[in-house]
């Protein structure tokens with residue numbers, strides 16, 4: 001930090017989006033600060049070896065090839081790859097209410113893998129390890145409690161009374177972004193009246209490095225394959241089970257045996273018996289999109305700008321696309337001698353990201369609606385559509401490429 005606590009760019013929130021962005025900006029030569037409410041010691045603690053379902057972090061991300069590219073360019077992917085992660089080769093999606101089934105396969109699509117499942121804490125830890133060797137000033141264990149405008153930028157007040165100034169403030173403070181509210185940027189939001197139940201299970205049969213997803217009228221269920229660290233043990237999966245709120249509440253109150261039975265039935269015993277289940281947690285599902293991502297000396301990235309239904313596991317990937325584009329625009333600004341907060345630079349970032357994010361959000365909404373309905377024509381459309389798509393080479397490849405973020 002400089003004497004006055006002044007930065008070119010202050011990033012608030014060191015989740016997987018903010019920490020990656022801060023690292024990339026410092027590499028470009030900007031004077032960067034990162035404020036994160038969590039404690040550094042907890043963020044950088046080594047992940048425990050897994051001996052049971054309770055040793056995994058319940059929140060994981062399906063990292064696409066495009067996001068991997070962003071992390072690779074930051075020099076962080078090799079550290080992630082040394083830790084626990086699962087490159088998945090297949091993805092099977094089916095309609096629990098019919099006969100539609102579609103399978104994506106890495107070999108068929110001529111790619112080494114469809115994506116990588118990583119626990120969020122492993123990803124964030126790798127980013128903070130890289131930050132420790134970078135010129136970024138990391139202020140951890142402290143919350144930003146207020147933001148004010150100044151003629152040259154923004155002032156942030158921290159919970160411990162310190163105040164910092166910057167030409168540009170980046171809000172990467174997650175779905176309930178307080179900075180977005182303080183900046184007065186409104187959102188469009190809708191509640192799905194659904195909750196995602198998240199937990200880890202051990203299954204009798206191997207997950208075959210495949211992501212399994214079953215759609216039903218009350219919501220989608222995903223089994224995401226996890227690595228155990230022990231060679232050949234491919235029986236752990238992370239579960240994201242989105243259900244209407246009432247049903248989710250009922251499932252959460254079941255004891256382990258009854259919950260396991262319900263889960264086995266819901267996935268149609270695709271991986272055999274469920275031998276162990278971890279503690280369960282639940283997240284309410286809201287889709288939320290900021291009408292504008294930028295303001296005076298201010299910009300939103302990641303979940304602060306958009307939250308999306310987890311049915312396609314794209315939340316983190318949209319955040320990394322924001323990071324890639326904002327880094328690109330700010331690198332150009334720096335080459336051209338412009339300030340980080342230059343209004344045209346920020347407007348270009350917004351233009352390049354908003355359309356993409358909206359398209360993905362609309363697709364998720366359409367998907368959800370299609371499977372939430374029970375009318376016969378829609379069921380017919382789902383079944384024949386999925387079967388047809390499964391055989392339609394080029395279109396299937398195009399959809400897979402979109403999902404992997406390879407269309408850029």
Ligand SMILES: Cc1cc2nc3c(=O)[nH]c(=O)nc-3n(C[C@H](O)[C@H](O)[C@H](O)COP(=O)(O)OP(=O)(O)OC[C@H]3O[C@@H](n4cnc5c(N)ncnc54)[C@H](O)[C@@H]3O)c2cc1C
Nearest residue numbers: 013015016017037061062143144173174302303313315316
């Ligand atoms: C159930 C569920 C399953 C999901 N599954 C997937 C998946 O499979 N694949 C995928 O890509 N995405 C998935 N997502 C979405 C993904 O988790 C998010 O998109 C991602 O975590 C967003 O990252 P972020 O860095 O923008 O925000 P966050 O991860 O929310 O990070 C925000 C950070 O800001 C800090 N912070 C907040 N306020 C302040 C403050 N005032 N001062 C200082 N620090 C502050 C917080 O401590 C936190 O570290 C899932 C989400 C849910 C709910």
